[in-house]
Amino acid sequence: MDLMVLLAGLFNYWVAIVLMMSGFYVVIARGNLVKKLVGLGLFQASVFILYISIGKVQGGHAPILGALIERYSNPLPQVLILTAIVVGVATTAVGLALIVRIRAAYGTVEEAQILAQERAEDAAQAEHPDDPA
Amino acid sequence: MTALQQLPVLVVLVPLLAAPLCVLLDRRRLAWLVALAAGSSCALLALLLQRQVQLGGPISYALGGWPPPWGIEYRIDRLNSYVLLVVTGVAALVLAFARHSVDREIAPERQVSFYAVLLLALAGLVGICVTGDAFNLFVFLEISSLASYGLISLGRDRRALTAAFQYLVMGTIGATFILIGIGLLYLMTGTLNLAHLAELLPAVAETRTVRAGLAFLTVGIGLKLALFPLHLWLPNAYAYAPSVVSALLAASATKVALYALIRVLFTLFGAALVFDTLGVQQILLPLAALGVLACSTVAIFQRDLKRLLAYSSVAQVGYMLLGVGLGSVGGLAAALNHLFNHALMKGALFMALGAVCYRLGSVQLRDLAGIGRRMPWTMAAFLIAALSLLGVPLTAGFVSKWLLLQAALERGWWWMVAVLVGGSLLALVYVGRVIEVAYLRPSPVAGRCEAPPGLLLPLWVLALANLWFGVDTSFSVGAAVAAATALLGSAGT
Numbered sequence: 001m002d003l004m005v006l007l008a009g010l011f012n013y014w015v016a017i018v019l020m021m022s023g024f025y026v027v028i029a030r031g032n033l034v035k036k037l038v039g040l041g042l043f044q045a046s047v048f049i050l051y052i053s054i055g056k057v058q059g060g061h062a063p064i065l066g067a068l069i070e071r072y073s074n075p076l077p078q079v080l081i082l083t084a085i086v087v088g089v090a091t092t093a094v095g096l097a098l099i100v101r102i103r104a105a106y107g108t109v110e111e112a113q114i115l116a117q118e119r120a121e122d123a124a125q126a127e128h129p130d131d132p133a
Numbered sequence: 134m135t136a137l138q139q140l141p142v143l144v145v146l147v148p149l150l151a152a153p154l155c156v157l158l159d160r161r162r163l164a165w166l167v168a169l170a171a172g173s174s175c176a177l178l179a180l181l182l183q184r185q186v187q188l189g190g191p192i193s194y195a196l197g198g199w200p201p202p203w204g205i206e207y208r209i210d211r212l213n214s215y216v217l218l219v220v221t222g223v224a225a226l227v228l229a230f231a232r233h234s235v236d237r238e239i240a241p242e243r244q245v246s247f248y249a250v251l252l253l254a255l256a257g258l259v260g261i262c263v264t265g266d267a268f269n270l271f272v273f274l275e276i277s278s279l280a281s282y283g284l285i286s287l288g289r290d291r292r293a294l295t296a297a298f299q300y301l302v303m304g305t306i307g308a309t310f311i312l313i314g315i316g317l318l319y320l321m322t323g324t325l326n327l328a329h330l331a332e333l334l335p336a337v338a339e340t341r342t343v344r345a346g347l348a349f350l351t352v353g354i355g356l357k358l359a360l361f362p363l364h365l366w367l368p369n370a371y372a373y374a375p376s377v378v379s380a381l382l383a384a385s386a387t388k389v390a391l392y393a394l395i396r397v398l399f400t401l402f403g404a405a406l407v408f409d410t411l412g413v414q415q416i417l418l419p420l421a422a423l424g425v426l427a428c429s430t431v432a433i434f435q436r437d438l439k440r441l442l443a444y445s446s447v448a449q450v451g452y453m454l455l456g457v458g459l460g461s462v463g464g465l466a467a468a469l470n471h472l473f474n475h476a477l478m479k480g481a482l483f484m485a486l487g488a489v490c491y492r493l494g495s496v497q498l499r500d501l502a503g504i505g506r507r508m509p510w511t512m513a514a515f516l517i518a519a520l521s522l523l524g525v526p527l528t529a530g531f532v533s534k535w536l537l538l539q540a541a542l543e544r545g546w547w548w549m550v551a552v553l554v555g556g557s558l559l560a561l562v563y564v565g566r567v568i569e570v571a572y573l574r575p576s577p578v579a580g581r582c583e584a585p586p587g588l589l590l591p592l593w594v595l596a597l598a599n600l601w602f603g604v605d606t607s608f609s610v611g612a613a614v615a616a617a618t619a620l621l622g623s624a625g626t
Binding site: 024033036043044076083084095101102118 | 268271272275279282283286291292294295297298301302305306308309312313316319320325
């Protein structure tokens with residue numbers, strides 16, 4: 001495929017890929033729970049861009065009925081993305097609520113410190129007489 | 134329009150509307166009663182739907198009267214109604230079980246919200262079963278998942294919070310993959326209706342976009358299904374959640390995800406395309422076999438019984454996927470039958486553990502010494518469900534394992550027979566450990582402390598169901614074979 005078409009013509013999809021991979025990387029690589037949620041949000045945003053790029057019709061107007069407009073972009077992907085955005089907002093809300101409770105229970109939102117506390121708990125418990133099996 | 138014609142949407146609406154009703158009533162006992170009523174009516178509606186489909190064939194319901202493929206369609210066929218029946222049936226029993234268990238494990242001021250969120254989770258799971266629209270599937274999947282994250286976080290141990298967060302992150306990535314898959318399929322066909330997609334996909338199936346869509350869908354659903362190695366969220370989630378939540382999720386969440394995978398593989402794409410052309414078998418079968426062997430082995434070393442049963446659940450999902458991967462009517466029927474039976478087994482096992490937790494406050498193996506004599510009825514039900522898990526004749530588990538073996542032998546796949554037998558032997562070890570500690574060790578404390586009848590009755594209904602469906606398989610196997618034949622016989626609808 002012609003290089004210009006590949007880079008410039010498919011620009012939206014490149015953006016979607018870059019966002020998706022960045023978001024995924026943040027989820028995996030960052031230990032702070034809030035940063036993980038941010039990465040998750042980036043990851044979901046890339047999917048939104050993918051869907052909306054699919055729906056664009058060349059020379060098409062925004063899908064709002066108008067008197068003189070003859071060509072509209074496809075409204076369906078936009079509706080789907082509105083729903084997906086709401087789902088993303090709800091997920092972020094639940095995630096943040098969990099983080100608030102984790103902070104109250106552990107005193108930290110850093111994954112490494114949470115794991116260290118849990119391991120210390122397990123080690124302390126292992127000093128009790130173990131089950132005979 | 135009569136009420137019977139509205140059944141497909143009623144079965145989703147009842148729990149969905151009962152949830153805010155619980156919150157409005159704002160009393161613990163009333164909330165439980167509303168939840169129980171909603172769950173039982175849901176199960177009844179599912180039974181009526183199953184009868185309708187059996188007598189009249191697949192039901193197509195246009196939501197809002199807008200015809201498919203532009204409107205959202207709820208489509209009930211043999212496969213849906215089967216999965217719907219077992220999910221709602223176990224949910225109703227778990228709700229009956231919930232009253233005492235929730236009193237013990239969840240703070241009084243949170244119980245009303247608990248029942249409301251539980252009903253939302255049920256509505257989501259039921260919605261996934263009945264819908265015939267791909268994006269609607271995603272929405273209901275997210276409804277049930279978000280509700281599950283909330284439910285799991287209500288466990289007593291603070292690790293329930295981190296378990297719920299881990300599940301949230303992994304589950305959202307899975308759901309987003311599913312969304313990408315749906316988007317790519319829409320890109321190539323222009324429709325979201327499952328039946329219409331099935332008609333249009335064969336023409337574009339060889340393109341890279343559709344293959345990528347299938348890959349994204351499989352991985353996304355695999356994450357929800359706890360396909361090895363995407364199962365990492367499950368042990369923590371099941372171990373630290375309240376007992377009622379573990380029982381409900383173990384018996385329904387992964388089953389519904391398996392149903393979604395079967396829909397995608399067999400209805401959307403068709404067995405010929407998926408297995409012969411695209412070779413999905415080569416990925417599913419090794420992962421399923423590894424899941425069975427690895428997770429059964431890990432289960433042997435667990436000291437927390439809920440965690441042990443969680444790893445066992447992942448192994449059983451592996452069994453179901455082995456059946457799906459066979460691609461034959463026998464294999465698929467065996468997988469569906471195992472889906473049904475496993476919901477019964479694991480529901481009973483987790484409920485028995487819930488009863489033990491109610492009395493002892495712990496499900497660590499070392500605390501359960503001699504519990505068989507102190508809680509005879511509870512542990513007898515546990516024993517029956519455990520024998521079913523092993524696949525002892527006269528129990529439901531035997532039937533599905535036998536069907537799987539037959540299907541594997543039919544194909545001449547001796548390696549699968551070895552995996553099935555190996556998995557059962559490993560199960561014998563980890564179940565045997567529990568039975569030994571419960572029955573053969575002396576108890577440090579004397580005296581009976583049996584669970585109250587409110588906990589024992591639903592538990593025994595499920596335990597006896599294990600025995601019933603082990604003896605009278607006309608429904609459980611008959612419906613599974615009918616569903617499998619319908620799926621593999623036709624390429625689309």
